[in-house]
Amino acid sequence: xxxxxxxxxxxxxxxxxxxxxxxxxxxxxxxxxxxxxxxxxxxxxxxxxxxxxxxxxxxxxxxxxxxxxxxxxxxxxxxxxxxxxxxxxxxxxxxxxxxxxxxxxxxxxxxxxxxxxxxxxxxxxxxxxxxxxxxxxxxxxxxxxxxxxxxxxxxxxxxxxxxxxxxxxxxxxxxxxxxxxxxxxxxxxxxxxxxxxxxxxxxxxxxxxxxxxxxxxxxxxxxxxxxxxxxxxxxxxxxxxxxxxxxxxxxxxxxxxxxxxxxxxxxxxxxxxxxxxxxxxxxxxxxxxxxxxxxxxxxxxxxxxxxxxxxxxxxxxxxxxxxxxxxx
Numbered sequence: 001x002x003x004x005x006x007x008x009x010x011x012x013x014x015x016x017x018x019x020x021x022x023x024x025x026x027x028x029x030x031x032x033x034x035x036x037x038x039x040x041x042x043x044x045x046x047x048x049x050x051x052x053x054x055x056x057x058x059x060x061x062x063x064x065x066x067x068x069x070x071x072x073x074x075x076x077x078x079x080x081x082x083x084x085x086x087x088x089x090x091x092x093x094x095x096x097x098x099x100x101x102x103x104x105x106x107x108x109x110x111x112x113x114x115x116x117x118x119x120x121x122x123x124x125x126x127x128x129x130x131x132x133x134x135x136x137x138x139x140x141x142x143x144x145x146x147x148x149x150x151x152x153x154x155x156x157x158x159x160x161x162x163x164x165x166x167x168x169x170x171x172x173x174x175x176x177x178x179x180x181x182x183x184x185x186x187x188x189x190x191x192x193x194x195x196x197x198x199x200x201x202x203x204x205x206x207x208x209x210x211x212x213x214x215x216x217x218x219x220x221x222x223x224x225x226x227x228x229x230x231x232x233x234x235x236x237x238x239x240x241x242x243x244x245x246x247x248x249x250x251x252x253x254x255x256x257x258x259x260x261x262x263x264x265x266x267x268x269x270x271x272x273x274x275x276x277x278x279x280x281x282x283x284x285x286x287x288x289x290x291x292x293x294x295x296x297x298x299x300x301x302x303x304x305x306x307x308x309x310x311x312x313x314x315x316x317x318x319x320x321x322x323x324x325x326x327x328x
Contacts, residue, residue, distance in 0.1 A: 012162050014251060017204040019166035020173055020197070023070045027167060030069050030102065034058060034171070036178045036310070041281035046297055048304040051182070052282060053175050056290060056316025060094040060122060062242075063171055063194055063314045068095030070167030071156065072103050080105045085153040087111070087141040089190070089241040090119030091289075091315050092158040097128035108147060110140040116241050116319050136236050138246045159191035159249025169197025175310050176205050183307040186293030188314050189213040189222045189263070190243045192252030198312070199259035210261035214296040216243040217265040226256050226263050239268050239322065242289025242315060270295035275318065275326040285316040 035054045042050040055063035075084075083106030086096050093109035100107035107128040111120060113135060123130050133143040148155040158164070171194070176182060185202060187195040195213045202209040215223050218238030225232045225248035233247045256263075274291035278284050286294075293311040297304060318326075 014254065015162040015166040015169070015197075015200065017200060019162065020169040020201055023066070023163070023166040024170045024173060026073050027066055027069045027170065031058070031066060033174045036175055037282070039282045042294075045277070045281065046301050046304055046309065048307045048309045050297075051175070051179055051308070051310045052284070053171055053310060053312045054284065055171060055312060055314050056285060060091065060098050061315055061317045062091035062094065062290075063168055063312070064091045064095035065098055066170050067161075067164030067167035067193060068092075068099035069102065071161065071163040072096075072099035072105060074163060075103070075105070075154070079154045083107065083151070083153050084156050085110065085144050085147045085151070086156040086158060087137060087144045088158060089137050089244050090116045090317060091242055092191070093123050093128065093130075094119055094126065094317075096156060097123040097126035100128065101126045108151075108153060110143050110147070112136050112140050116317065118319050119241075119317050122317070136246060137244055157249065159193050160251040161193075162251070165193045165197050165200070165252060165255075168194045169201050171312060172198040172201040176201065179308065179310065180206075181308055182209060182310045184210045184212060184304065185310045185312065186212050186214055186296050187312045188243060188289045188292040189215045190245050190289060191249045192222055192256060193249070194312065194314060195260065196252035196255035199255050203259045211259065212296065212300070213256065213260055213263040214292040215263070215265055216240045216271070216292070217267050219244050219246065220265055221246050222248050222253070223263050223265055225253050226260060229257050239325075240271055240288035240292065242287060243292065264296040264299060266292055266295040266299065270299070272322070272325050274298070275322065278313070279326070284313070285318060286313050287315045287318040288322055290315040
C-alpha cells in the first residue's frame with residue numbers, strides 16, 4: 001500500500017479489493033443492491049449491448065450513499081460524539097447526512113452558494129446542518145477546515161478517504177456479478193471516488209475491462225491531473241454540480257493513473273441531451289453528472305460496436321432547471 005502526500009497532509013493507505021469485499025458486507029444491512037437494467041432502445045443508439053446501473057434508485061438518489069454508510073459504520077465512538085463536517089455540491093453531502101442520521105451523528109455540510117436546492121432540502125431532511133459558503137466547491141472545502149478547528153468536528157474528505165472509495169466501489173462489484181462479460185464501464189468523475197472504485201474492482205476481476213472516466217469540459221481539473229499524473233487545478237464552468245470540482249483528490253487519482261483506460265470530457269449540452277434520452281428511452285431520471293456516461297458513450301459510439309457496455313447512472317437528483325433545459 002502506498003501513501004500519498006500533499007504538503008503536510010499524509011493520506012491513509014489506498015483501498016484494496018479486499019476492502020471492497022468488506023464494504024459490501026458492511027453496507028448490506030442498510031442498502032440493497034441497485035438494479036442493472038438492459039434497454040434495447042439504448043442498444044440501438046449505441047450499436048452495443050447496454051446496461052444501466054441505477055444508482056439513481058438509492059435512498060438518496062445517488063451512489064455516494066454506499067461510501068457514506070461504509071464510513072459512518074466504522075467511525076470510532078469518540079468521533080461519532082464529536083460530529084462530522086464535509087463539503088459537497090450535493091450528493092456526497094446527502095450521503096453523509098443520511099448515514100449520520102442512521103447512527104445518530106451530528107453532521108455539518110458546507111455547500112457552495114447557489115447549490116442545487118433539491119439536494120440541499122434532502123440534506124436538511126436527513127437532519128444535517130447546511131452551511132452555505134463560497135462560490136464553488138473548493139471554497140466550501142476550505143471553510144470545512146475552519147469549522148473543524150472551531151467546533152472539533154471530524155472532517156470527511158469527499159475523495160481522499162479509503163472507506164468512501166471502497167464503499168462506492170461496490171456498485172461495480174454488483175455490475176460484474178450480474179454481468180461478468182462487460183467490456184466497457186463508463187463512470188462519471190467529480191472527485192473521482194466512484195471511478196477509482198470502478199477501476200479497483202474491474203482491474204482485480206478482469207484487467208481487460210476498460211473503465212472510462214467522464215468529466216465536464218467546464219471542470220477539467222480531474223482530467224488534466226490524470227493526463228499529466230500531477231495535481232492540476234482548473235476553473236469550474238459547468239451546470240453539472242456532481243462534476244464541478246476545481247482541484248483533484250490525490251487518492252483516487254493515483255488509482256486512476258494506474259488503471260483508467262480513457263478519460264473523456266463532455267459538454268453541458270451533451271449531458272442535457274443525455275438526460276432527455278434517459279427519460280425517453282429508459283423512462284428514468286438522471287441528473288447531469290449521472291447522464292455524463294451516456295453522453296460519453298454516444299461520443300465513443302464508433303468504438304463500442306458489438307461490445308457489452310455498462311453505464312453508471314450515478315444520480316438522479318436533477319433540479320427543475322436542469323429538467324427544463326432537457327425538455328426544451
